[in-house]
Amino acid sequence: MKKLNLAVYWAAACGGCDIAIVELGEHLLELAEVADIVFWPCAMDFKYKDVEEMADGHIDVTLFNGAIRTNEDAHIAHLLRKKSKVLVALGSCAMEGCIPSLGNIKGPDHALNRAMKEAPGTHNPQGVVPQAAYEMPEGTLTLPTLCNQVRTLEQVVPVDYKIPGCPPNHEQIWKAMTQIIENKLPPAGSLLGVDERTVCDQCPREREGKIRVERFYRPHEIIPDPERCLLEQGIICAGPATHAGCGALCIEANMPCRGCYGPPDGVVDQGAALLDAIVAGFEGESDAQIRKVLDTIVDPVGTFYRFSLADSFLHRAKMSEELSGRPCASQADGDGRQEMTT
């Protein structure tokens, strides 16, 4: 049997998805028997040039993790799409933007200014900000520029499959890999490696089905009963609006789910689904009573859209006209702007 050509790439990512692949352990050796890894910058020696030289469709499957934050991320996404028969969004960043897409609330200029000019302890009297191209005495040094918003992979190129999680559980990655190796892939657009249920279905805690609380508690404000549903004890838990697959690991550790596996099948907007699940739990209460309790939730956007802002109906906060008219942060002109308009 001809070996598969496999590629792994990270764009704007933390490295956790790559660690999850590494956690495959002995399965990696099995993988090496049936697949050649033809591109994996974090572990292997191949370069962009090597990918550019490949025939279109040369790669059978690319696992792409990380969100699209810079023009370089977008460029590589286009390149790998062209070279890959099957493109898989691996993990929360590629699938739904993950935590870095909370950056869409304030935009890239705010991010650069806060880090480079305003962070306590940063001494930057001249207001220096990293530039797309900078002339040093010896020559020009270039950097990728930040896009005006963090996007999911699918918002940049067509995606065939998604593997949810921050990071995806390694067993689930192996399940997906097996589907790929045995050529038993489900219809395009499916999630790989996960069950068709919510985290609540995997959670061992007891539920009544009703929320009888006068206020919500933040996790540090209450020591919860270890046997009972956290949501019913007044702790926001994203379990009902989150796809199953992790095994409710955080809840087992007495901490509420924050939704890193994204919405369950058939749900587009995870935040709206969570709000819906919470409100539905208040059986027989009046709107005013429910509103009073909901008002005790601090940071609704960071709570309901912790991992999924880029892929939600919201996408981002409304951008100023000035920012929405251009693709990048206000750094000096980069060489990657054309890539952003493709």
Added chain:
Amino acid sequence: MKRITIDPITRLEGHGKISIFLNDAGDVENAYFQVPEFRGFESFCEGRPVEEMPRITQRICGVCPTAHHMASAKAADAVYNVTPPPTALKIREMVYDAFVSGDHATHFFVLAGPDFLVGPEVDPAQRNILGLVAKVGMTMGKRVIQHLQETHEVVAMLGGRFVHPVLALPGGVAKAVTPEMQARLIEIGEHLVEFGLFSLDLWRDAVLGNEEYKEMILSDAYLHRTHNMGLVDEQNHVNYYDGHVRVVDVEGKEIARYAPQDYQEYVEEHVEPWTYVKFPYLKAFGWKGFVDGMDSGIYRATPLSRLNAADGMSTPKAQEAYEEFYDYMGGKPVHATLATHWARLIEMLNAGERALELARDPQITDPEVRIIPEETPREGIGIVEAPRGTLTHHYITDEKGIIQKVNLIVGTTNNHAAICMSIKKAAQALIGGGKIITEGLLDKVEMAFRAYDPCFACATHALPGEMALEVSVFDNNRELITRLRRDESIRE
């Protein structure tokens, strides 16, 4: 001016590059190490509740999420001015020590080890973990894998999972240790100590026993005389989870010893327009550019720095190893960058011993692991020693504990300026004078920064393969005259 561009470097988070500029004589004039990635956590953490920060900021790095998790939890404790119960602190420290032991092992055995245990001059196809296992045997390979799995097990046992654990929150930890868990933790702790001793034996035999490596470690190409920083306990022993930050100058003299909340009096950060990572420096000396020595503000915060900044180790076996280290290297402080690997192994032993001590502590099974914070939140700073350097989280909140401002000085960032200098110095020593640039020579340039275990190279830990190097030599008109590239390492 000729230019050598090393681009792309793989095994980085995102895309990294090195530009080396040669003067007309063909010697290295300057070198730049650029980090072209930026996600902007300082900005989008604003508006988030402080108790969520341990679960948000760990997404900075999926390789050392436990370090961010702990620094963040400590900062959040400080925001609420709450001291967690003693058992909670012990659980945090034990989990953290197990994490440090595992992280150090992955760096040494998977990333850096092949340079020493296989060698820079051999076929790069062999210079990786598979080549290493082929050379030293499957028994040792399995031992390394078991070590990594057991350290992961400790983190997951309390934190739910190994990548992005969830145990710590302001006022303590979410889960207590049961007697059954304790028994397993002790068993693992014993293994960690054995593995630490085994690794140091390997270092003595395979590295110190080899004249060529010994010479490299002691050579000027890999030497920088900088100040050193590290967290110390009350006895001035190395500690990873807690303590005061101690800074010693290039001669080893204490020049600062401060509590985390005072860090701004001692450290500032400089911005360059050609990279997304800032350059911290000691405020007392100021930013003097990319130079080492007594008058420069550049310091290092690495395993070697921590040993230099401390008076000793907190555990007996590691203390012995520490004494042996300084005897061998000719006294304190040690500035030889490659000796960082040795220091890392000593820390690995120390972290294992400390984790075992804590696992055996009768108090570790006390169910009292949480205190509910009651004071009005304001501002807090938390510092831990990440495997790669001093990690600072600084939060300012409103009266509801909602983040208003964040500052983060991440482990590797401390060493950014030193890494730039180390690349330049190794390149200067190894390239030029009409010498032909060989693959083995390039690997020796890489060894200059691999010693720092830079976090941009994090996720390489358990996989074979060599860092990609493509060296392009340009003439004065920036026309390509030659290109040399290292080939892939594990294709069959």
